[in-house]
Amino acid sequence: MAEKRNGTTLGLLLRELLKERSLSMRKFSELTGIDTATISRIINDKRKATPQHLENFSTCLGVPLINLFEAAGYPIKQRQDKSHDIHTSVDAIQAFLESSNVYDKQFSMADVEEKLENYGLYAQTEEGKNTILEGFDKKIQNVGSIGPFISKLKELYEKFTLGKGTLFELTLIGSTLLYFIIPVDVIPDYLFPIGYLDDAIAVQLTTNALLKK
Structure with a gap:
């Protein structure tokens, strides 16, 4: 049926x-x-x-x-609040993880937010900036994907390299780019293809934050 x-x-x-x-x-x-x-x-x-x-x-x-x-x-739990879309996406990821049998930890948006905060501080350093400039294209080639998730990352990368935005905005963007580039995040990238689901959430969180500004 x-x-x-x-x-x-x-x-x-x-x-x-x-x-x-x-x-x-x-x-x-x-x-x-x-x-x-x-x-x-x-x-x-x-x-x-x-x-x-x-x-x-x-x-x-x-x-x-x-x-x-x-x-x-x-089954996807529905939430009626301002963060409806991102919360239902988190529910979908958790359902995905539970059925994949390769990742036994609970997925939490708070974990992604904590990583982004840490990477934001790193993005303000010369080492962090160099990591983004030297690692972004390589990571894109390794992922080999197309779609809104990758397209948005490329858009953010262009803004970062051109310095388009305030210090706060560039820090947000830099944190997301580092989250994508560095393989050890909330869901490790080696758990392909599920390893990039949290990266998509990171991009969505940053996009929402930039829109609010």
């Missing part, structure tokens, strides 16, 4: 997204690294997508992971 989100199955949602982006199932398979037969079964609601499938779909299609989790039928 197909899982549904507001009457829409994941399969139907994927069909619509592929059509909007003019992507064939074969090309989608190449971009996500998931074999065509598996994608076909997911799209036709003959098998449930795993969290790893959903993370790959999210990155490739440039859609929020939370949307795919809900369409796939994963």
Whole structure:
């Protein structure tokens, strides 16, 4: 039986997204690294997508992971407050981690915020700035991903290198870039592909903070 989100199955949602982006199932398979037969079964609601499938779909299609989790039928707690989007994203990450069986710690946004605060101080040093300038492009090449998460990071990197912003803003941006570059963060990057989910949260936190300013 197909899982549904507001009457829409994941399969139907994927069909619509592929059509909007003019992507064939074969090309989608190449971009996500998931074999065509598996994608076909997911799209036709003959098998449930795993969290790893959903993370790959999210990155490739440039859609929020939370949307795919809900369409796939994963239970996501909803919060009605100003931080609704980011909190539901945290819930999605925790559900992902619990089902992945490779990371047994509780994911906390407070842990990400603490790391960002520490990296903010480091970003103000010459060593921290050099780490960003020398390590960003290398890390982007290693990740080899496209989508809103990476696009936003590139935008932040450009602002940082050009010095566009106040000291406070550049410190925020620098902390996020360091969070992305340095592999040992809240969820270690070597736990691919889940290792970059907390980086996406870090980017979202910084983006929200910059908008408030």
